[in-house]
Amino acid sequence: MSLLGRDLAVDLGGARTRIYVRGKGIVLDEPSAVTIDARTGKIIGYGADATGDETCWPVSGGLPADGDLARRMVRHFLSKVQRRPLARPRLVMALPDGATPIERAALRDVAYEAEARQIVLIPHSLAAALGAGLPVGDYVGGMVIDVGRDSARIAVLSGGEAVATTAVPSGGRAVNRAIARLVEHEHGHTLDEHEAETAKRHAGGNSSQEDVTVRTRNPETGHEHAVRLPTERIREAAAPAIESIVWAAMETVERCPAELTADLGERGTVLVGGGALLAGLAPRLRESLGMPVRQAERPLECVALGLGACANDLGLLARLRGGRTRLR
Ligand SMILES: Nc1ncnc2c1ncn2[C@@H]1O[C@H](COP(=O)(O)OP(=O)(O)OP(=O)(O)O)[C@@H](O)[C@H]1O
Ligand SMILES: [Mg+2]
Structure with a gap:
C-alpha cells in the first residue's frame, strides 16, 4: 500500500x-x-x-x-x-x-x-460546482460561471451532468490587455501585465473610489513614468469582457429546457475563479439574467x-x- x-x-x-x-x-x-x-x-x-x-x-x-x-x-x-x-x-x-x-x-x-x-x-x-457547494446531484438546475485567466466558462447543471456549456475568451487576461490598450491610447505608453493586474484588482478593491497609480514605459525614450488611472476608466476598459460573459450566459440559459430555466431563476448563478472578483461583473449578470448571482466563498479555490x-x-x-x- x-x-x-x-x-x-x-x-x-x-x-x-x-x-x-x-x-x-x-x-x-x-x-x-x-x-x-x-x-x-x-x-x-x-x-x-x-x-x-x-x-x-x-x-x-x-x-x-x-x-x-x-x-x-x-x-x-x-x-x-x-x-x-x-x-x-x-x-x-x-x-x-x-x-x-x-x-x-x-x-x-x-x-x-x-x-x-x-x-x-x-x-x-x-x-467547479462541487467546490462552490452547489447540490450537483439535484435535478433542479444550477448555473456556474468560472472566470479564469484565458476564458470564462459557463455551465448549467442538472442531475450531475452539464446540460449546456459555453466558453468565451474573456478571462482575466483579456481585461489586463484592455487596460494596457487604454494606457497606450491615452498616454502612448506601454503597461506590463503585472501593472495592469494591480490596476484591475484596485478597481474591485476596498479603496476603489481612489485613482490608482501605475508604472508605464515610454517606448520612444525607454523611461518609466507614474500614471494615474481613474477607477472609472479601468471599469470602462473591463466592460467589453464583462458584456461578452453576460451575453454568453444569456445565450446558455436560452439553450436550456424551459423547466430548468424556471429553476435557474430561483437558484441563480454562482461565480467562481479569480475573475469572479472582477468589479462590476456580478451586478451586470444580475441585471441581465434577472436571477440571483453570488460569488462562491473561496472563488479561486473552487x-x-x-x-x-x-x-x-x-x-x-x-x-x-x-x-x-x-x-x-
Ligand atoms: N481580485 C481580483 N480582481 C479581479 N481579477 C482577479 C482578482 N484576483 C485574481 N483575478 C484574476 O483571476 C484570474 C486567475 O483566476 P484563476 O486562478 O481562477 O485562474 P486559473 O484557474 O489559473 O485559470 P483558468 O481557469 O483560466 O485555467 C487572473 O486572470 C487574475 O487576473
Ligand atoms: Mg481555473
Whole structure:
C-alpha cells in the first residue's frame, strides 16, 4: 500500500496550479509558470520561482498549451508535495467541458509523465460546482460561471451532468490587455501585465473610489513614468469582457429546457475563479439574467476543492449521477 501513493487532485489553471491532497486540503498553490535560461535553454525556475523575461505559461484553458513544459511543471509540483519520491499517486484532474479526445489524451500524458498510476478526469463544470457547494446531484438546475485567466466558462447543471456549456475568451487576461490598450491610447505608453493586474484588482478593491497609480514605459525614450488611472476608466476598459460573459450566459440559459430555466431563476448563478472578483461583473449578470448571482466563498479555490472532494471519495460523481454513469 505504501508504494501506491496518495490520491491527489490537480487543478491545472492557466494562471495557477493548485494541488489538493486527499484528507489534507490544498497544499500547493503556485503560478503555472516556467522560466527558461535563454543561453542554455534549461529550465531555471518553476511556479513561485519562475521570474524574468523568459517566463512561459504552458497551460491555457485547463489544457497543456506547451505539452513538454506543462508535463515537466506538473511533475515538479508533484515532487514538492509527495513525501515518498517513488510513490505513484492516483490523480484527479479537470477535463474542460467539450474537450476533444486529443485534449483528453494530452491530460493523460501530463499525468503519466508525472508517474501517476491512474488518472481520473472530472468534467470541469462539475468540479467547479462541487467546490462552490452547489447540490450537483439535484435535478433542479444550477448555473456556474468560472472566470479564469484565458476564458470564462459557463455551465448549467442538472442531475450531475452539464446540460449546456459555453466558453468565451474573456478571462482575466483579456481585461489586463484592455487596460494596457487604454494606457497606450491615452498616454502612448506601454503597461506590463503585472501593472495592469494591480490596476484591475484596485478597481474591485476596498479603496476603489481612489485613482490608482501605475508604472508605464515610454517606448520612444525607454523611461518609466507614474500614471494615474481613474477607477472609472479601468471599469470602462473591463466592460467589453464583462458584456461578452453576460451575453454568453444569456445565450446558455436560452439553450436550456424551459423547466430548468424556471429553476435557474430561483437558484441563480454562482461565480467562481479569480475573475469572479472582477468589479462590476456580478451586478451586470444580475441585471441581465434577472436571477440571483453570488460569488462562491473561496472563488479561486473552487475547482481544486471540487476535484479534491472527488479525490477524497472516488465514487462521489457516480453516486451524484445516480449510478447511471460510470466514473471515467
Ligand atoms: N481580485 C481580483 N480582481 C479581479 N481579477 C482577479 C482578482 N484576483 C485574481 N483575478 C484574476 O483571476 C484570474 C486567475 O483566476 P484563476 O486562478 O481562477 O485562474 P486559473 O484557474 O489559473 O485559470 P483558468 O481557469 O483560466 O485555467 C487572473 O486572470 C487574475 O487576473
Ligand atoms: Mg481555473
